[in-house]
Amino acid sequence: MCLSELQENQKGLIQKINGDSRFVSRVVSMGLPPSSPFLVLQNDGRSPVLVYSHDTMIAINRKECMQIDVEMA
Amino acid sequence: MRTIALLGQPNSGKSTLFNALTGSHQHVGNWPGKTVERAEGFFTQGEELYRVVDLPGSYGLTANSAEEVVTRTYIEHGYADIVCIIVDASQLERSLYMLADFAGVKSPVMLVLNMMDVAEQKGKKIDVEKIEKILNIPVLGFTASDLDGYPKFFETLNRALEKKAKISSDKIRDIVEREGEKSHVENLKKLEDLIAPLKFDNRERFWMASKLLENDSLVRSEVETAVTPEHWKQIKEILDAEGSDGGLLTGEAKYRFVSAVLRDASEGEEKSMKLSRFDKIATHRIWGKIVAFFILVITLAVSMMIAVPIIMGCFGLQGAAEPIVNKLLRSWPVLASFFNSVIIGGLAVTVAMMGFVFAILVTFGLMEDSGYLARSSYVFDSWLSKLGLHGKAFMPLVSGLACTGGAVCGTRVLDTRGQRLFAMVLLWSIPCGSKVAVVLFLASVFFGSAAPLFGLVYLAMIFASFWLSSKLFGNKLMPVNERVGMIMELPPYHKPHWKILFKTVARNVWAVFKKAIAVIWFVSLLFWLISYSKDGNVEHSVLYTIGNAIEPFTQIFGMRWQLFISYIGGIFSKEASLGVMSVVFSSTMDAFSLVARNEAGANLGEMMRAVVTIPEALAFIFASMFNIPCVLAMGTTYRETHSLKWMLAIAGYYFAISLGLAFIVYHIALWVL
Numbered sequence: 172m173c174l175s176e177l178q179e180n181q182k183g184l185i186q187k188i189n190g191d192s193r194f195v196s197r198v199v200s201m202g203l204p205p206s207s208p209f210l211v212l213q214n215d216g217r218s219p220v221l222v223y224s225h226d227t228m229i230a231i232n233r234k235e236c237m238q239i240d241v242e243m244a
Numbered sequence: 245m246r247t248i249a250l251l252g253q254p255n256s257g258k259s260t261l262f263n264a265l266t267g268s269h270q271h272v273g274n275w276p277g278k279t280v281e282r283a284e285g286f287f288t289q290g291e292e293l294y295r296v297v298d299l300p301g302s303y304g305l306t307a308n309s310a311e312e313v314v315t316r317t318y319i320e321h322g323y324a325d326i327v328c329i330i331v332d333a334s335q336l337e338r339s340l341y342m343l344a345d346f347a348g349v350k351s352p353v354m355l356v357l358n359m360m361d362v363a364e365q366k367g368k369k370i371d372v373e374k375i376e377k378i379l380n381i382p383v384l385g386f387t388a389s390d391l392d393g394y395p396k397f398f399e400t401l402n403r404a405l406e407k408k409a410k411i412s413s414d415k416i417r418d419i420v421e422r423e424g425e426k427s428h429v430e431n432l433k434k435l436e437d438l439i440a441p442l443k444f445d446n447r448e449r450f451w452m453a454s455k456l457l458e459n460d461s462l463v464r465s466e467v468e469t470a471v472t473p474e475h476w477k478q479i480k481e482i483l484d485a486e487g488s489d490g491g492l493l494t495g496e497a498k499y500r501f502v503s504a505v506l507r508d509a510s511e512g513e514e515k516s517m518k519l520s521r522f523d524k525i526a527t528h529r530i531w532g533k534i535v536a537f538f539i540l541v542i543t544l545a546v547s548m549m550i551a552v553p554i555i556m557g558c559f560g561l562q563g564a565a566e567p568i569v570n571k572l573l574r575s576w577p578v579l580a581s582f583f584n585s586v587i588i589g590g591l592a593v594t595v596a597m598m599g600f601v602f603a604i605l606v607t608f609g610l611m612e613d614s615g616y617l618a619r620s621s622y623v624f625d626s627w628l629s630k631l632g633l634h635g636k637a638f639m640p641l642v643s644g645l646a647c648t649g650g651a652v653c654g655t656r657v658l659d660t661r662g663q664r665l666f667a668m669v670l671l672w673s674i675p676c677g678s679k680v681a682v683v684l685f686l687a688s689v690f691f692g693s694a695a696p697l698f699g700l701v702y703l704a705m706i707f708a709s710f711w712l713s714s715k716l717f718g719n720k721l722m723p724v725n726e727r728v729g730m731i732m733e734l735p736p737y738h739k740p741h742w743k744i745l746f747k748t749v750a751r752n753v754w755a756v757f758k759k760a761i762a763v764i765w766f767v768s769l770l771f772w773l774i775s776y777s778k779d780g781n782v783e784h785s786v787l788y789t790i791g792n793a794i795e796p797f798t799q800i801f802g803m804r805w806q807l808f809i810s811y812i813g814g815i816f817s818k819e820a821s822l823g824v825m826s827v828v829f830s831s832t833m834d835a836f837s838l839v840a841r842n843e844a845g846a847n848l849g850e851m852m853r854a855v856v857t858i859p860e861a862l863a864f865i866f867a868s869m870f871n872i873p874c875v876l877a878m879g880t881t882y883r884e885t886h887s888l889k890w891m892l893a894i895a896g897y898y899f900a901i902s903l904g905l906a907f908i909v910y911h912i913a914l915w916v917l
Contacts, residue, residue: 187492188492195458195488195491196306197303199341199491199495199496200303200306200341200345201338201733204492204498215528217529218527218529218622218623219730221519221527224338225338225499226335226336226338227337228735229733230622230731230732232625232729232731235729235731
């Protein structure tokens with residue numbers, strides 16, 4: 172499943188990031204490398220998703236969320 | 245002289261440290277041949293002179309954007325005596341990634357854990373000594389905004405310069421080999437073997453191979469030119485097979501390295517794992533926008549409250565000075581006119597407008613310092629991303645309604661120079677209060693009660709201009725292939741640091757003032773020279789001669805010479821265009837006052853209606869909408885772009901579109917009416 176499919180307050184684990192190297196490097200350096208646990212802080216179905224991982228609150232556009240595979244933790 | 249390079253992620257407090265270290269001894273320009281800002285400063289400690297280079301902030305060392313290329317090139321060539329990595333102690337796990345990405349570059353390094361105060365508030369306990377022991381490089385727990393902590397910074401700096409400790413990538417390599425997927429690890433090893441014959445200068449082989457695997461453009465092209473075609477073919481095969489997965493392998497390993505460092509050195513339950521009540525509102529799809537608008541209105545109101553008294557005071561003083569100057573220089577009327585119009589007039593305009601610059605820099609500084617700016621960017625990003633801009637551009641763009649020149653300084657909140665330049669281009673389309681007033685005044689003179697319609701048309705034209713600008717400049721300044729949809733951090737809230745904020749703002753206002761006054765005096769002098777006439781009659785001035793000579797040309801745009809000269813006056817300031825009109829439409833008035841006059845004469849409307857036709861009026865109104873905003877906007881744009889070329893390019897662009905628009909409107913009106 173992709174990142175935006177998780178609901179608010181659900182925990183997840185990053186599995187894979189799909190996209191070009193630029194995208195991967197951006198996501199990784201922002202604090203979401205594979206196998207990081209994260210918590211969905213906000214997902215209202217329309218705005219970018221807010222997650223918390225590696226001490227950091229991160230906002231991710233819904234389109235970009237589709238490129239991030241996760242599993243529920 | 246020793247050189248210190250500051251390396252850190254955005255929001256790590258790098259600029260606070262840079263400003264506190266160098267104070268007013270700093271120089272901001274551009275990296276040679278790059279559209280990236282270069283900030284450099286100096287300070288002395290004891291006998292020694294230090295140079296501090298503030299490297300453009302980036303989240304890691306992979307060179308994707310122009311900023312990252314600059315940072316990377318500087319780091320890997322080892323230009324600095326010491327690299328000072330600054331990380332946010334309150335977000336240690338994420339921000340230490342920079343250190344992990346750096347490991348393998350053979351430059352002496354020290355680590356500054358900044359914002360220890362915020363970390364403490366968050367309930368984190370960080371054992372600085374333990375981290376130092378594990379990493380074996382000098383480490384300092386620090387709060388850059390607390391000036392009392394600087395002696396300890398210098399102490400650690402000296403220790404680092406003496407020790408020249410480096411950080412190797414061995415531990416990361418161990419993690420990769422132990423935990424990575426076999427096939428990827430094999431590929432990484434193969435890459436290491438294939439590049440083994442190369443010279444790595446300041447970098448370890450593993451670091452080079454990792455960057456290659458991450459598809460880093462700089463290392464890729466370096467390796468491609470250095471190895472034999474046969475070797476490159478083998479390397480490329482591996483890279484193609486890995487695709488973007490290589491970056492995942494090394495990225496994961498770097499975070500594991502960070503976790504291993506912090507395992508015994510940091511403790512404390514995360515308090516802020518939940519969205520705070522304020523954040524729930526600030527990031528809400530609808531409420532968030534309302535809050536942002538509310539804060540913006542307060543910002544603009546505060547700007548006005550600071551700026552208006554300064555403006556009134558300046559023009560009051562200017563008015564008071566005029567008779568004194570006239571009296572003192574009685575026997576030299578030319579000199580008196582020069583002093584009044586150019587020196588005092590220019591000074592008054594510049595100082596007056598600095599009120600706006602000051603107010604915008606303070607309020608934006610507060611929003612950035614406190615962490616709120618990121619929230620407003622979050623709620624507005626979807627609007628601005630259509631133009632290719634980051635959500636952060638919202639606040640500066642809207643504040644353009646108060647003052648274009650001030651808002652141009654406000655674009656500093658944007659991260660890349662391309663974004664800043666593009667925001668400035670857009671800002672010139674956004675009318676400040678005075679411009680709106682002039683346009684509506686003209687509209688009401690000629691079209692009476694239909695004037696509000698012009699407001700609506702104006703709004704539509706602004707959006708059209710945004711569209712045109714994004715077509716013309718968007719891709720050059722913000723290459724589409726460099727844009728990554730919004731993935732941004734929302735930093736924790738901080739208490740603003742008033743002392744440092746005011747110091748920094750004061751320094752910036754002074755720097756802007758110096759540039760602006762130079763531009764304003766120069767332009768005032770030009771205006772004064774061409775409008776001067778011995779007997780005070782405008783028809784005996786160079787301006788009149790030039791105006792008449794080029795009238796056949798300006799007629800193409802529907803502007804008779806009086807209107808064209810007023811249009812040119814509008815470049816000086818919007819109010820000046822009314823002043824110029826008052827002078828040129830009643831040639832009896834004193835031409836000296838061209839530059840200094842800031843208001844319309846009592847019967848200007850009547851005089852204009854008597855002479856100017858409707859198509860001409862339309863042409864002039866539309867030309868005024870997109871005329872160059874004012875000299876102050878030119879001055880601040882010059883200062884903020886650090887490039888005369890860019891300032892002139894933007895000015896040329898608006899000169900062209902405003903005249904082009906006048907041309908179209910005039911000819912359509914001629915045809916229709």
